Amino acid sequence: MQFGIFTVGDVTTDPTTGRTPDDTERVRAMLTIAQHADEAGLDVFATGEHHNPPFVPSSPTTMLGYLAGTTKNIILSTATTLITTNDPVRLAEEYAMLQVISDGRMDLMMGRGNTGPVYPWFGQDIRQGIPLAIENYALLRRLWEEDVVDWQGKFRTPLQGFTSTPRPLDGVPPFVWHGSIRSPEIAEQAAFYGDGFLHNAIFWPLEHAAQMVNFYRQRYEHHGHGQADQAIVGLGGQVFMNKNSQDAVTQFRPYFDNAPVYGHGPAMEDFMRDTPLTVGSPQQVIDRYGKFREQVGHYQRQMFLMDHAGLPLKTVLEQIDILATEVVPVLRAEAESARPAHVPADPPSHASRVAAALAAGTVHEQVVAEDTFTGLRAEDTLSS
Amino acid sequence: MLGKGFTMSTRSIVVISAGLSQPSSTRLLADRLADATVTELAARGITANVEHVELRDTAHEVVNMTLSGFASGPLKDVLEKVAAADGVIAVTPIFSASYSGLFKSFVDILDKDALVGRPVLVGATGGTGRHSLALEYALRPLFAYLRADVAGTAVFAATDDWADGGGDDVNPLPQRIRRAGRELAEMVADREPSAPVGLYDAVPSFEQLLGGA
Numbered sequence: 113m114q115f116g117i118f119t120v121g122d123v124t125t126d127p128t129t130g131r132t133p134d135d136t137e138r139v140r141a142m143l144t145i146a147q148h149a150d151e152a153g154l155d156v157f158a159t160g161e162h163h164n165p166p167f168v169p170s171s172p173t174t175m176l177g178y179l180a181g182t183t184k185n186i187i188l189s190t191a192t193t194l195i196t197t198n199d200p201v202r203l204a205e206e207y208a209m210l211q212v213i214s215d216g217r218m219d220l221m222m223g224r225g226n227t228g229p230v231y232p233w234f235g236q237d238i239r240q241g242i243p244l245a246i247e248n249y250a251l252l253r254r255l256w257e258e259d260v261v262d263w264q265g266k267f268r269t270p271l272q273g274f275t276s277t278p279r280p281l282d283g284v285p286p287f288v289w290h291g292s293i294r295s296p297e298i299a300e301q302a303a304f305y306g307d308g309f310l311h312n313a314i315f316w317p318l319e320h321a322a323q324m325v326n327f328y329r330q331r332y333e334h335h336g337h338g339q340a341d342q343a344i345v346g347l348g349g350q351v352f353m354n355k356n357s358q359d360a361v362t363q364f365r366p367y368f369d370n371a372p373v374y375g376h377g378p379a380m381e382d383f384m385r386d387t388p389l390t391v392g393s394p395q396q397v398i399d400r401y402g403k404f405r406e407q408v409g410h411y412q413r414q415m416f417l418m419d420h421a422g423l424p425l426k427t428v429l430e431q432i433d434i435l436a437t438e439v440v441p442v443l444r445a446e447a448e449s450a451r452p453a454h455v456p457a458d459p460p461s462h463a464s465r466v467a468a469a470l471a472a473g474t475v476h477e478q479v480v481a482e483d484t485f486t487g488l489r490a491e492d493t494l495s496s
Numbered sequence: 497m498l499g500k501g502f503t504m505s506t507r508s509i510v511v512i513s514a515g516l517s518q519p520s521s522t523r524l525l526a527d528r529l530a531d532a533t534v535t536e537l538a539a540r541g542i543t544a545n546v547e548h549v550e551l552r553d554t555a556h557e558v559v560n561m562t563l564s565g566f567a568s569g570p571l572k573d574v575l576e577k578v579a580a581a582d583g584v585i586a587v588t589p590i591f592s593a594s595y596s597g598l599f600k601s602f603v604d605i606l607d608k609d610a611l612v613g614r615p616v617l618v619g620a621t622g623g624t625g626r627h628s629l630a631l632e633y634a635l636r637p638l639f640a641y642l643r644a645d646v647a648g649t650a651v652f653a654a655t656d657d658w659a660d661g662g663g664d665d666v667n668p669l670p671q672r673i674r675r676a677g678r679e680l681a682e683m684v685a686d687r688e689p690s691a692p693v694g695l696y697d698a699v700p701s702f703e704q705l706l707g708g709a
Binding site for chain 2: 243297317374376377387
């Protein structure tokens with residue numbers, strides 16, 4: 113089972129000091145956080161994608177490409193990649209490039225985005241969110257799987273004889289997750305393709321996440337990718353820890369009370385009762401998160417939000433250390449001992465996907481460089 | 497006359513009351529409207545299950561949901577009851593020429609389709625009868641927007657209406673309540689009992705999703 117952190121990249125005033133980082137400081141803090149998570153031994157770092165202040169991560173593959181060169185083991189991912197407002201052609205190119213640069217140490221998660229004006233800013237209509245996610249992703253997959261694509265759809269200009277480069281590493285596209293909180297259509301989409309489904313339940317009761325995950329699992333089986341309990345599931349989570357649980361509560365409360373999204377709303381204790389937020393000792397986090405699989409089944413990836421609401425960098429790095437040294441080893445061992453043998457421990461890696469593709473005969477060991485797509489002169493095509 | 501398919505003789509009525517004091521005249525009016533509806537349904541051979549929702553009891557959860565996006569604590573049950581109701585009675589005090597803020601906040605957190613085609617009886621209370629048209633210019637358009645089926649009679653109860661004889665000599669409150677209850681009962685009796693609609697009941701298959709893209 114994999115454990116990682118995800119960031120939304122919010123620039124938020126630290127309510128305890130009144131200090132606000134600028135965009136540059138925040139971007140660099142995100143890099144430091146990812147590098148620290150790698151050194152601490154966490155499995156995944158994922159960045160959000162946003163196109164409006166106070167969020168800075170507008171360009172995920174630039175950030176993840178840098179991190180690919182400055183980290184060793186951590187899987188680089190997104191939370192989420194906007195499949196609605198990005199051009200799927202650019203996504204195919206950018207993430208194939210990231211895959212090659214990171215030598216396959218990456219995957220990505222599709223999401224629709226929840227900021228209304230981003231749609232019109234990028235020339236789209238929010239009411240078409242689901243159809244955009246369906247059509248764009250279908251094209252993205254074809255661009256990765258097929259060398260030459262002729263395509264026509266509703267939302268982008270048609271393609272004739274288009275080849276997305278670089279071609280996926282070893283001929284195998286990146287593994288894709290789909291994230292959705294409220295839309296069963298997206299769970300259906302993930303199930304149809306046999307992709308992963310991640311429910312970021314940080315603002316929702318886990319019962320809701322469990323319903324959506326179990327729907328995805330049933331549909332995964334229906335579409336013939338395996339048994340329901342073999343579907344690839346991830347969850348979002350949120351914790352703040354101190355070895356003394358009351359200190360954790362005292363330290364985190366001002367950040368909770370003033371946080372974007374839920375600040376000035378429910379009391380922290382109520383929010384902890386109703387959502388996966390756990391503020392307390394590492395053992396309390398272990399107790400709570402160790403039980404999630406009772407509701408959603410054995411799952412492959414648990415992500416934590418750790419660096420939002422104005423928490424200072426130093427605190428975030430300390431939280432990562434506590435998570436990596438005191439919580440993750442216990443949760444991983446518990447999950448592994450409870451896991452049935454036929455259920456995958458981890459999401460597919462690049463290596464496992466290459467092995468599967470070789471076994472299935474969809475790719476071959478040696479790809480002979482036979483360039484039929486470049487070097488043609490335009491007039492060759494015209495005269496043929 | 498009950499046609500084929502109308503075999504179930506039980507209907508659920510959810511009574512939403514946005515009064516702030518306890519006891520409140522808003523709740524008093526809501527209870528009277530509910531009683532009148534139950535009586536009229538009984539006359540049509542239908543047993544009504546009545547659920548009372550005092551918004552005051554979940555006021556904090558209502559505000560929290562506007563901030564956090566999900567229903568916490570008892571509010572979750574309340575929303576499920578409203579979604580599954582065969583008929584809704586909604587009663588609010590009139591504040592500053594319109595429904596109360598708490599009442600509107602509750603309406604705001606309902607799913608946008610929660611009341612589509614649903615029989616709704618609206619009522620309001622206020623200090624004097626001069627506020628009575630708020631039912632027509634504020635509540636009725638609100639429920640029209642939600643595409644609810646609003647009973648023709650909306651009942652306003654001013655303080656004087658609680659006097660002997662119902663205040664108004666020509667058309668006293670008890671008579672207005674009876675008429676409104678009869679209208680709601682007729683609308684509820686006329687419909688199939690509502691089945692709760694789950695989030696996963698009507699998810700299109702992926703082939704449909706792709707075809708529609």
